Amino acid sequence: MLDCYNRAIDYLRISITDRCNLRCIYCMPEGVVVRKAASEILSFEEILRVVKICTTIGVSKIKVSGGEPLIRKGCCKLLESLIRLPKIQEVSLTTNGLLVKQYIKELKEAGLKRMNISIDTLDAQKFRYIAGCGELPDVLRGIDAAIENGFFVKLNVVMMKGVNDNEITEFAQFARKKKLIVRFIELMPVVDSRLLNRDFYLSCEVVKKRLKSLGSLKPIHAKSFGNGPAQYFEIENHSCVVGFISSISCKFCSSCNRIRLTSTGMLMPCLASSDGFNLKDPLRQNKEEDVLALLNKAILAKPPEHDFVLSFPRQYLMSQIGG
Template sequence: MKILIDKYGRKIDYLRISVTDRCNLRCIYCIPQFGVLQTREEDMLSIKEIVSFVKVASSHGIKKIKITGGEPLLRKDIVSLVSCIKEIDSITDISMTTNGVLLKKYASDLKKAGLKKLNISLDSLCSDKYKEITKIGKLKDVLTGIETAMELEFPQVKVNTVIIRDINFDEILDFVRFSTETGITVKFIEYMPTKNSLDGYAKKFVSADEMRFLCSEAYSLLPAVVDGNGPAKYYVIPGTNGTIGFISPLSCKFCSDCNRIRLTSDGRLLSCLYAQECVDIKDSLRKGPDIDEVTKLLYRAIVSKPASHSLTVEDKQMDFCSMMRIGG
């Protein structure tokens, strides 16, 4: 099997696939309240087209797949997609990031189809605050989804929590307790800037170091290794089943170890979350696909992968629509 190596010597073996830019929540830091122009149905990649690309990518070293959105469970064919990817022998890991609202409905079928890992986005454990953040979400739906996943004994369930000062900063230790009580790993993520970030973004930013310091004042933290595809630094809490992680895309960039590329729902390859350029592969996939042409486009995306993103707390380069379509 060939191996994808970018010009900085990084081995690329991880593909994140955004299967839709639609979502059933309206989180304040993700979707602008005035609405967005969504991708037309006919412009979205079909299951067949996605699987065709995964087959090409897997023959060149891609082994791990993360399905994202928007909200991936809004795609009615999502279970079939997981099942088709599972049939590709060289794919060793299939995971999904979801807001969990529809998880109770789909969890059993997803597990049977071959989904191994779940990352569930949850930014508050308070019903009122969760509603404030998501605008239309109900906390009980997500908690029921998490409970269902645990009952089904998914190999791995993690919670992703974006921390924003003056919004959910005061819940950090509540999430740590949630981890100790449930055994679910909680990952704290730095709030990323966009063109339409909340007013006063810099004042709302909380670094991973500050989060970790707060946690260490209340709990003993021991560094740990946790299976996963991402850059989180993990810690276990002795005497409990709790594990927490911290992801620091701004305060301590992990670009030198980045092993991923991204495919959007409308067929664009991005080598970096904040890439200014993309490689459009939709037409090539719809031609049959033309495997040689798709392969060339894949390598073009790898070659374009930057050494590092240049984003800082003061920057606001990405717009909401881009973040929704790329899937974070």
């Protein structure tokens, strides 16, 4: 389906839980979290019904995220069910990696092929500062397990000035060693935390300049790397591919192809949306025609571009919207 700006919407991001086993300072910092009752969260059956309705208007790609999706019991079974839907061409998972090794067999048996793993530092002490809990070695073991089992792995790194910006080239070298892709992501103002001001913001242009110490950056136009907004480059003479998601410094909204479903059944036209469309009520009233109508409304309500500014946090946590 086309939105009002002639963008084809074929990608649904689904947050299956607002819970997480980390407390990252830019996503779900301690003291900010308000847990939802189980009755407020969409069941897997309800999620599948939404996806089936979405396929009738052209959605063919699914990203499952959270919170941390792997902490929800039955996540791998949901992935398998999504992968088996006849009109779904691609299903991928975004995870913090802590539980990947534990569930790697089930993920592979489900038919999953692609995985994004969030990791913002390669330093164990800094990991505890950024993530609030958890252990870096568990994430690294998860990355290795995914690679060893043939998954296409991309690392997501949220850049923060004065926090992890001294690890830019180290991440590129790590990606080269592991033969995977690393993507550098600009900090986005989604939750009111101590990081959401200009002092901690680092543009992808700064990251690119620092990476040039390893070699010149050659643009790559390859859809095989993903369906999102990232721009990809090869570091010449370094055998490494890096990506950049420049949400603030270089808006990519003109090519946006997605809508977002929260764990509580709110359909969000945009990551920056303050309000969404409640699908949960009509789902539970078995009014699928109303769900389809709301889906159409949400797509037509997509703005021409997001209105993020660094000092204006939104009412939703990143963990609720699904990143």
